[in-house]
Amino acid sequence: MKKNLGPVNALYPMPIVLVGTVVDGKINYINIAHVGIIDMNTLSISMGKVHYSNKGIKENKTLSINLPSEDMVVEADYVGLVSGAKEDKSQVFESFFGELKNAPMIKNAPVSMECEVIDILNMPNHDVFIVKPKNTYCDEEVLTEGRIDLSKVKPMFFDMYQKKYWKLGEAFAKCWSIGRDFVK
Amino acid sequence: MKKNLGPVNALYPMPIVLVGTVVDGKINYINIAHVGIIDMNTLSISMGKVHYSNKGIKENKTLSINLPSEDMVVEADYVGLVSGAKEDKSQVFESFFGELKNAPMIKNAPVSMECEVIDILNMPNHDVFIVKPKNTYCDEEVLTEGRIDLSKVKPMFFDMYQKKYWKLGEAFAKCWSIGRDFVK
Numbered sequence: 151m152k153k154n155l156g157p158v159n160a161l162y163p164m165p166i167v168l169v170g171t172v173v174d175g176k177i178n179y180i181n182i183a184h185v186g187i188i189d190m191n192t193l194s195i196s197m198g199k200v201h202y203s204n205k206g207i208k209e210n211k212t213l214s215i216n217l218p219s220e221d222m223v224v225e226a227d228y229v230g231l232v233s234g235a236k237e238d239k240s241q242v243f244e245s246f247f248g249e250l251k252n253a254p255m256i257k258n259a260p261v262s263m264e265c266e267v268i269d270i271l272n273m274p275n276h277d278v279f280i281v282k283p284k285n286t287y288c289d290e291e292v293l294t295e296g297r298i299d300l301s302k303v304k305p306m307f308f309d310m311y312q313k314k315y316w317k318l319g320e321a322f323a324k325c326w327s328i329g330r331d332f333v334k
Numbered sequence: 335m336k337k338n339l340g341p342v343n344a345l346y347p348m349p350i351v352l353v354g355t356v357v358d359g360k361i362n363y364i365n366i367a368h369v370g371i372i373d374m375n376t377l378s379i380s381m382g383k384v385h386y387s388n389k390g391i392k393e394n395k396t397l398s399i400n401l402p403s404e405d406m407v408v409e410a411d412y413v414g415l416v417s418g419a420k421e422d423k424s425q426v427f428e429s430f431f432g433e434l435k436n437a438p439m440i441k442n443a444p445v446s447m448e449c450e451v452i453d454i455l456n457m458p459n460h461d462v463f464i465v466k467p468k469n470t471y472c473d474e475e476v477l478t479e480g481r482i483d484l485s486k487v488k489p490m491f492f493d494m495y496q497k498k499y500w501k502l503g504e505a506f507a508k509c510w511s512i513g514r515d516f517v518k
Contacts, residue, residue: 152430152446152471155482159375160445160470161399163484163502165345186370186378189460191343194370194378215345220506227513242516246336261344262336276373286344287336298339298495300347307502308509311482315512317503318347318491322404325497329411332426 163307163316168226168259169195170214170245172252173206177240179256181230183308185215188280193265195279202234204277210252211267213281216259219304220317226306227315248285260292260303347491347500352410352443353379354398354429356436357390361424363440365414367492369399372464377449379463386418388461394436395451397465400443403488404501410490411499432469444476444487 164183171178180203184196193215197204207213218226229239245254248264255262263283271278292302300318307316348367355362364387368380377399381388391397402410413423429438432448439446447467455462476486484502491500 151474153474153477154432155470155472157375157467158470159371159377159467160401160447160472160482161349161351161369161371161377162482163349163489164371165348167345184371184373185345186372186380187343187345187348187368188370188378188380188455188462189368189457191341192457193343193345194372196370196372217344223507224512224515227507227509227511228516229513231510231513248338263344271372273373273376278372283341283343286339286342288339288344290335290337293337294496298344298346300493300495300500305347306506309484309505311484312478312505313509313511314505315507315509316484316505319501319503321493321496321498321500322490323407323411323499325411325492325499326415327411327497328408328499329413329415331408332412 162311163309166218166226166306166308168216168218168229168256169203170216170254171203171206172210172254173202173234177245177254178203178206178234179229179239179242181226191282193281195281196276198276207267207279212250212253213265213279214253214255215263215265216256217261217303217305219260220306222258223306223315248287250284255287261288261298346495347493350402350410350490350492352400352402352413352440353387354400354438354440355387355390356394356438357386357418361429361438362387362390362418363413363423363426365410375466377465379465380460382460391451391463396434396437397449397463398437398439399447399449400440401445401487401489403444404490406442407490407499432471434468439471445472445482
């Protein structure tokens, strides 16, 4: 039986990212799961207008997107729990910089993108930052034959329903391939 | 050591959805992973302009978003392999309708949203449909204490690097909670 839950967003789980910014001259990180792919090399990061990070992003027009691995769950959750307006989060992670001077990235994160903001969608309660990666850095240890290997990245996912973090499971099929087994 | 991969999108894996439309009077489905959450109840669906589905979405200003479970992988991949302009995909899944007459949903999918299109972002090669769910339907079997239980939904994820589908793993931590264990 189908149950109608009403007009609710049921697009979960989503990958967790840590967004790096410089706000008031200080490095800051926040945990965001309301992300998206806009086109091949354009991403969206949706952040409640109440967040401290937004100010730095608007001033600098840059941010970083870091994919934490599951063993970073305590720190990843922590930077989503406390505001940079009250707590200095600049030392939670060891940071590094690439080309953009206000897009700090996380050394321990297996994958990091330093991004330029190309547009901002002004929603009633959210700033949606439309960004393009300028450079994407990854640990050599998470590559297999030159490509990012998600079994090594060990990303985590956010579940709004049960308020849980989930691990990635196993790869089980090839894209644009297994569908050929479909017989009408 | 960090390796710079250049300006590439590394926001994977992303959840797979099946987008339902009516095009030229016929039900159609396509597999899309370039999705996003814009604000709490607003979603983005990015679709290459070459796709047949886009025409129906633009005409009707409606679409559905269905989350397939991992046991639907063959059909899910199939509807991403072949174009509705050439193949009739209306019978790949058994469909049902809610309030919106041009947003067919998939009976076998554990979670389906019938959505209204509120805006379209015109990217060089993609139409990005900004949508709001009108109603969200789910199988009673995937609920635990009235909430969607992802261990029962068994969603799947798309990996652009290795062209693989991945399963969801286990829940391993509580959100807005485990971060309290962080001690500076």
